[in-house]
Amino acid sequence: MDDPTTTQTVSDAVARLYNTYPFPPEPILDQAPPGYNWRWYWPTVHSFCTGAAPASGAVRVLDAGCGTGVSTEYIAHLNPQAEVLGIDLSDRAIATATQRCQSSGATNVRFRQLSIYDVDQLEGDFDWINCVGVIHHMPDPLRGLQALATKLAPGGFIHLFVYAAIGRWEISLMQRAIALVQGRQRGDYRDGVQVGRQLFASLPEGNRLKQRERDRWAMENQRDECFADMYVHPQEVDYTLDSLFELIDQSGLEFVGFSNPEVWQLDRLLAADPALLERARQLPQPDQYRLIELLDPEITHFEWFLARPPYPRWNWEDNAALLAAVPTRNPCMEGWPSQSIFDQNYQFVTLTPQEVDFLKACDHHNGSGSGQPPATVADLVAESGFTLQDVQQMQQRQLILLR
Known part of the structure; x- marks a missing residue:
């Protein structure tokens, strides 16, 4: 445009x-x-x-x-x-x-x-x-x-x-329906919210648009700000x-x-x-x-x-590089310290006892304010009995960060 x-x-x-x-x-x-x-x-x-x-x-x-x-x-x-x-x-x-x-x-x-x-x-x-x-x-x-x-x-x-x-097809249909009913009042966003709520209330039970709103969006759309952002926005691609x-x-x-x-x-x-x-x-x-x-x-x-290139990429397949890396526990987790946590995606994860021990060692040696000299993967592997493959998997799952 x-x-x-x-x-x-x-x-x-x-x-x-x-x-x-x-x-x-x-x-x-x-x-x-x-x-x-x-x-x-x-x-x-x-x-x-x-x-x-x-x-x-x-x-x-x-x-x-x-x-x-x-x-x-x-x-x-x-x-x-x-x-x-x-x-x-x-x-x-x-x-x-x-x-x-x-x-x-x-x-x-x-x-x-x-x-x-x-x-x-x-x-x-x-x-x-x-x-x-x-x-x-x-x-x-x-x-x-x-x-x-x-x-x-x-x-x-x-x-x-x-x-x-594809996933917003029903939303798109309702946006167009609200705009049709509003006619020349389109752009009056408070009127648009009212028209949209009236349309949903009037549609018969089992209607696909009504059901989709009820099943997926109704809780957040109780707030007019959210309903307006979804259904009466003047511009959407x-x-x-x-x-x-x-x-x-x-x-x-x-x-x-x-x-x-x-x-x-x-x-x-x-x-x-x-x-x-x-x-x-x-x-x-x-x-x-x-x-x-x-x-x-x-x-x-x-x-x-x-x-924007250039930017570095590490895959940690080089054992020498991995052994020299400094691991820290990803702080984006909830429920720690425990075997049962929510990870960085808020997905429920059950850690093995060995993983718990490794994360605790990361906190002890490399955590914020630990006061300890940085410990490398080599140091923690020797201390915990973890394998390099175990460390790679924890990094791939974003349970630890490596630098």
Whole structure:
């Protein structure tokens, strides 16, 4: 979309939506936010993208399209050495984000009302950009992504999230139905929420749209802010894998991988027929992804990392390099210390006694404030009886970070 007038009109409409319904509508706390999201923690982001933890946490971070600052606040608290900037179109969202971070004591963050199209106004490059749920609401998503790419430092990473067309088919139908009923009142977002709720209430039991809303979205959509963001947004582009990779190919950046890789494993869907699974695995990787997209209409979004080369990659297959690495426990886990934990993806994991001992040794020797000299994998293997294969598996499962 090249018409600047149209682009500005759509951008203004998006800003009006979020001034009417600031999003996300999370409560403001007087303490650091609870829990974690590994995609908002620089060591785990760097480890996912490169295989190794970073040498330093002193990075510049841009939260592009930060909304009310929920992600920005997490990034600031999880990465106290980082310099964090949040930008958004909506002045009301920026005001909320500022209040949120002031209340929780996040002092390494600042905010600015600014369009992603205008990031060339920002000084310097960023090591890490977070842009989740944003570019699909831009009148020209490619232009937005290319603008962000110009601000990504060499060796830097950007995490993105866009909607998936197949998994949001019912949402798309209801969006169009609400717009039809609204007619000339389209753009009155409060009216749109009312019309949408009336439509859902009026549809007969068993209706596919009604059932999908009830089964998948109704709990979060109790809040008008969420309902409006989903059903009356003035601008939305939903992607298929084909259109997604067209976008990536034109971004000037390199695809690192989906940040939810467990979703993109064929055995998740085809394990019941080993012969068929093996046949599907012979497909080129892009076609394996396409097959998963077609077979699982529950996939409602794509989330992935891009990088600006050059950046290092470690796979830790070199035993000498692995033995010399320094392991730390991934702090993105809940329930530790225990054999039963939630891992960085909030998946329930039962650790073996040997894994528990190894993680405890990591904390003792290499944990924050341990006061101990750094212990290498070689040191801990000799101490625990762990094998190098065991260490590799823990790293692949992101239970430990290696540097």
